[in-house]
Amino acid sequence: MKQWIVLMAAVALAACQVDNKGNVEPTAETQTATADAARETGDAAADLKQGAQEAGAAIQRGAEQVQQSEAGQRVAEGAREAGRGIKQGAGEAAEAAGDALKRAGQEAQADVKADVKKDPPPPTQTTQTHT
Numbered sequence: 001m002k003q004w005i006v007l008m009a010a011v012a013l014a015a016c017q018v019d020n021k022g023n024v025e026p027t028a029e030t031q032t033a034t035a036d037a038a039r040e041t042g043d044a045a046a047d048l049k050q051g052a053q054e055a056g057a058a059i060q061r062g063a064e065q066v067q068q069s070e071a072g073q074r075v076a077e078g079a080r081e082a083g084r085g086i087k088q089g090a091g092e093a094a095e096a097a098g099d100a101l102k103r104a105g106q107e108a109q110a111d112v113k114a115d116v117k118k119d120p121p122p123p124t125q126t127t128q129t130h131t
Contacts, residue, residue, distance in 0.1 A: 026034070066072045
């Protein structure tokens with residue numbers, strides 16, 4: 001780590017010059033190289049942005065073509081049909097579950113009535129107070 005810092009300081013000093021007042025300023029070559037690097041970086045970023053926009057547009061066009069194609073329309077219709085089938089199946093399952101719950105409830109009520117007939121609850125006693 002120390003070697004890295006010393007190396008960077010040496011590079012920075014080599015790229016700078018000291019004026020008559022003792023101020024350290026970058027050399028003309030360093031300023032030119034920095035400006036060139038900044039310009040190239042900006043150009044590369046602009047090229048990258050342009051390429052990304054073109055790729056996005058191409059992907060969008062391809063997606064639209066697939067969507068409008070006969071195969072794409074068949075896939076979409078198949079998905080809609082599958083969705084309708086799932087919805088119908090879920091409705092039938094819910095109806096069957098409701099019927100089963102209704103039967104279970106009726107059986108439970110019948111069992112309670114049968115138990116009451118076999119073994120009626122004890123009569124309630126009322127206590128009377130004489131006044």
